[in-house]
Amino acid sequence: MSNVEALSRDEIRRRIGLADNQSSHPEWGAPKELPSKLANVDDFSLEFLPPSVAPWVGDISDRLQCPPDYVAVTALVALGALIGRRVGIKPQQKTDWLEVPNVWGGFIGKPGMLKSPRDDGSA
Numbered sequence: 793m794s795n796v797e798a799l800s801r802d803e804i805r806r807r808i809g810l811a812d813n814q815s816s817h818p819e820w821g822a823p824k825e826l827p828s829k830l831a832n833v834d835d836f837s838l839e840f841l842p843p844s845v846a847p848w849v850g851d852i853s854d855r856l857q858c859p860p861d862y863v864a865v866t867a868l869v870a871l872g873a874l875i876g877r878r879v880g881i882k883p884q885q886k887t888d889w890l891e892v893p894n895v896w897g898g899f900i901g902k903p904g905m906l907k908s909p910r911d912d913g914s915a
Contacts, residue, residue, distance in 0.1 A: 836861035845871070865897040 799807075838846040841864055849867055853860040872895030880890040 836864065838864075840864075841867075859901075862899055862901075865899065869895050869897040871895075 836859065838850050838860055841849055845864075845867055849860055849863045853863045856863070872893040875893050877892045880892045882888075882890055
């Protein structure tokens with residue numbers, strides 16, 4: 793048997809010294825509903841990538857038959873890892889603030905969207 797007793801909200805407020813009319817914060821209103829649909833966004837275009845990377849990303853996405861944005865995210869994250877801390881940008885002239893290409897990426901897609909290539913054994 794547990795030694796924990798169930799307390800009502802009013803009892804908790806009484807024990808911590810808040811009377812019914814004394815509240816340090818106003819009561820929360822009812823939560824708003826989240827939108828059920830996502831906002832429309834433009835499709836990814838290879839034109840968004842540097843000219844040295846775009847043909848490579850396009851070729852891989854054609855060969856794997858997957859959306860080019862999946863390949864592009866992987867390529868940009870890999871390039872950021874290769875560059876590492878060897879290159880950086882100093883956005884402010886009079887401080888030592890240095891930004892390095894620390895890039896994170898992830899895929900979001902419904903099941904069956906070919907987020908990973910299939911191995912059908914035909915290689």
